[in-house]
Amino acid sequence: MSSHHIVREKQEPALYINDLGEFNEEYLGQLLEWSPTLIVNAALYEKMISLGLKVDVVVNPVDQEFSQENTIVIPAKGEALDAVLDYLIKEKYSAVNVIDTKTALRELGSYIDEINIVVFTATEKAYAIKSGFSVWKPKDSVFHIEVLSYFETSNLKQEENGDFVVINDGFVTFTFNTAWLFISEKL
Numbered sequence: 001m002s003s004h005h006i007v008r009e010k011q012e013p014a015l016y017i018n019d020l021g022e023f024n025e026e027y028l029g030q031l032l033e034w035s036p037t038l039i040v041n042a043a044l045y046e047k048m049i050s051l052g053l054k055v056d057v058v059v060n061p062v063d064q065e066f067s068q069e070n071t072i073v074i075p076a077k078g079e080a081l082d083a084v085l086d087y088l089i090k091e092k093y094s095a096v097n098v099i100d101t102k103t104a105l106r107e108l109g110s111y112i113d114e115i116n117i118v119v120f121t122a123t124e125k126a127y128a129i130k131s132g133f134s135v136w137k138p139k140d141s142v143f144h145i146e147v148l149s150y151f152e153t154s155n156l157k158q159e160e161n162g163d164f165v166v167i168n169d170g171f172v173t174f175t176f177n178t179a180w181l182f183i184s185e186k187l
Contacts, residue, residue, distance in 0.1 A: 010037070010091070010092060010093050010094070012034045012035075012036045012095075013036060013093070013094075013095035013096050013097045013116070013118070014036050014037040014038075014039060014088055014093050014095070014096045014097070015031050015032065015036045015037070015038050015039065015096070015097050015098075015099070016039040016040070016059075016081070016084045016096055016097070016098045016099070017038075017039070017040045017041065017044055017048070017098075017099045018041050018080060018081060018098060018099065018100040019041065019044075019099070019100050019101045020044065020047070020099060021100075021101040021121065021122055022122040023099050023120065023121070023122050024122065024187075027120065027187065028099070031097055031099070031120070032053070036097070037056045037057065037093070038053060038054065038055050038056050038057070039055075039056065039057040039058070039059060039074075039084055039087075039088075040055050040057075040058055040059070041058075041059055041060055041080055042058050042059065042060045042062065042064055043060075045058055045064065045066065049067065049068065054068060055068055055071055056070075056071065056072065057071065057072045057073075057074060057084075057087070058071055058072070058073050058074070059073075059074040059075075059076050059080045059083055059084050059087075060074075060075070060076040060080045060083070074087050081098065081100075081108070084096070085108070085111045085115060085117070088115055089111070089114050089115055093115060094115065094116060095115060095116035095117075095118070096115060096116070096117055096118075097118050097119075097120060098117060098118070098119045098120065099119075099120050099121075100119060100120075100121060101121060101122075102121065103119040103121055103124060103126035103184055104119075105117070105119060105126050105127070105128055105146075105182045109180070112128045112180055120187070122187075123186060123187055124144070124184045124185060124186055124187055125184060125185050125187055126182065126183070126184035126185075127182075127183065127184075128180040128181070128182050128183075129174055129180065129181050129182075129183060130179070130180065130181075131174065131175050131176050131177070131178075131181075132173070132174070132175065133173070133174045133181075134171050134172065134173040134174075135171065135172055136169075136170065136171050136172075137155075137166045137169075137170075137171075137172050138166065138169050139166055139167065139168050139169050140165060140166060141165070141166040141185065141186075142163050142164070142165055142166075142185065142186045143156065143163065143164040143165075143166075143172075143183050143184065143185055144162070144163055144164070144183065144184045144185075144186075145164055145181065145182070145183045145184075146181070146182040146183070149176060149177065149178045149181075150176065150177070151174060151175065151176035151181055152174075152175045152176070153172060153173065153174050153175070154171070154172060154173045155167050155168060155170055155171065155172045155173075156172055
């Protein structure tokens with residue numbers, strides 16, 4: 001018996017690879033599992049093709065030819081990530097996973113109300129949350145929280161290095177008065 005999954009277009013988060021760095025190929029495979037729209041920085045196009053992937057969109061090309069058919073090209077006047085987010089919002093995507101070497105979520109603040117953004121690096125997963133966010137985590141899971149304002153949480157203790165560690169298996173809930181709180185989890 002086999003199971004079949006029907007994925008409606010734009011139901012899964014798009015995947016934008018800006019810079020792979022030391023990103024784990026197993027995690028990459030997990031992000032590609034549901035065949036998301038794959039967007040890559042032009043510098044990574046040949047590497048993605050060599051991995052046997054179908055690239056749907058390329059951002060920031062410099063006089064490049066693309067061997068795959070139906071590849072959409074997005075020119076970027078400024079930051080490539082801004083061009084990608086503008087494209088995804090215009091195309092009505094609700095979410096995007098981004099692979100990069102840094103997690104500069106605060107710089108993406110103007111987009112957070114319009115599209116759900118999760119940034120993955122080789123070591124962490126970062127995202128913005130709204131007050132009342134709750135997630136189940138096993139004991140000793142580690143969060144890094146950009147403390148820009150007062151917040152309350154359950155089931156977390158702050159370590160001397162500034163990280164927050166889950167006390168017991170169970171839900172962690174965040175309550176705060178600002179629009180967003182930026183958190184990351186170690187992978």
